[in-house]
Amino acid sequence: MVEVKMIIAVRKDVDLGKGKMAAQVAHAAVSCALKSEKDDKKVFKEWIRTGQKKIVVKIENLETIYRLKDMAERAGVVTSLITDAGLTQIAPGTVTCLGLGPAEEDVIDPITSNFKLL
Amino acid sequence: MVEVKMIIAVRKDVDLGKGKMAAQVAHAAVSCALKSEKDDKKVFKEWIRTGQKKIVVKIENLETIYRLKDMAERAGVVTSLITDAGLTQIAPGTVTCLGLGPAEEDVIDPITSNFKLL
Numbered sequence: 001m002v003e004v005k006m007i008i009a010v011r012k013d014v015d016l017g018k019g020k021m022a023a024q025v026a027h028a029a030v031s032c033a034l035k036s037e038k039d040d041k042k043v044f045k046e047w048i049r050t051g052q053k054k055i056v057v058k059i060e061n062l063e064t065i066y067r068l069k070d071m072a073e074r075a076g077v078v079t080s081l082i083t084d085a086g087l088t089q090i091a092p093g094t095v096t097c098l099g100l101g102p103a104e105e106d107v108i109d110p111i112t113s114n115f116k117l118l
Numbered sequence: 119m120v121e122v123k124m125i126i127a128v129r130k131d132v133d134l135g136k137g138k139m140a141a142q143v144a145h146a147a148v149s150c151a152l153k154s155e156k157d158d159k160k161v162f163k164e165w166i167r168t169g170q171k172k173i174v175v176k177i178e179n180l181e182t183i184y185r186l187k188d189m190a191e192r193a194g195v196v197t198s199l200i201t202d203a204g205l206t207q208i209a210p211g212t213v214t215c216l217g218l219g220p221a222e223e224d225v226i227d228p229i230t231s232n233f234k235l236l
Contacts, residue, residue: 008140008141008144010137010140017236018136018139018140018236019128019174019175019176019235019236020174021136021140022126022128022136022139022140022143022144022174022236023126023143023172023173023174025140025141025143025144026126026140026143026144026146026147026148026172026174027147027170027172028144029144029145029147029148030144030147030148030151030170031170033148033151033152034151034155034166037152048152051203052145052148052149054141054144054145055141056137056138056140056141056144057137058137085169117137118135118136118137118140
């Protein structure tokens with residue numbers, strides 16, 4: 001089987017402290033993992049078996065996040081859009097990041113490989 | 119039911135970039151979530167229902183992480199110790215963080231409340 005990975009894209013234009021940002025990324029990862037465990041069992045199991053590879057990338061803004069989400073869904077990739085409760089550093093309801101996958105690299109790479117690592 | 123939360127404690131003395139660090143925190147969160155989904159269903163469900171609250175804190179060093187892990191396990195809290203594959207920024211096998219919970223606050227707070235937010 002080809003490599004299976006999860007990508008988490010974090011908005012560059014939202015100002016989050018690193019602990020808060022890590023919590024948002026973790027939220028995306030947990031949501032995607034639970035969705036794929038239910039809906040995409042084979043890929044999920046392979047992802048766990050191979051060490052649940054995750055890559056965190058940065059993404060320009062909200063518009064780019066929605067475009068990416070749309071492309072991923074059309075490719076059959078699990079997504080999870082994360083909105084912060086906004087109790088602390090940012091406004092309530094702010095979209096902070098998008099989780100994608102786990103998915104096989106030949107499906108997810110064409111969608112995400114142009115994003116830079118965070 | 120009292121508040122249910124997950125704590126992820128990140129080593130201060132390991133030098134990780136913020137994307138890499140977020141991936142390690144996400145790894146801990148996914149591992150703890152999947153363990154608790156299996157072994158501690160009631161608490162897991164309540165955690166999901168209430169928005170899967172996560173708090174990322176910093177911890178001194180490896181010794182402190184093992185001490186915290188031991189305390190958590192004795193209190194019946196799910197834990198997951200994360201070791202980096204070390205292909206990039208740090209030495210292979212380096213322990214980077216520890217996930218704790220989800221657990222009810224009256225169980226987890228006495229163990230973790232003295233750690234500072236990352």
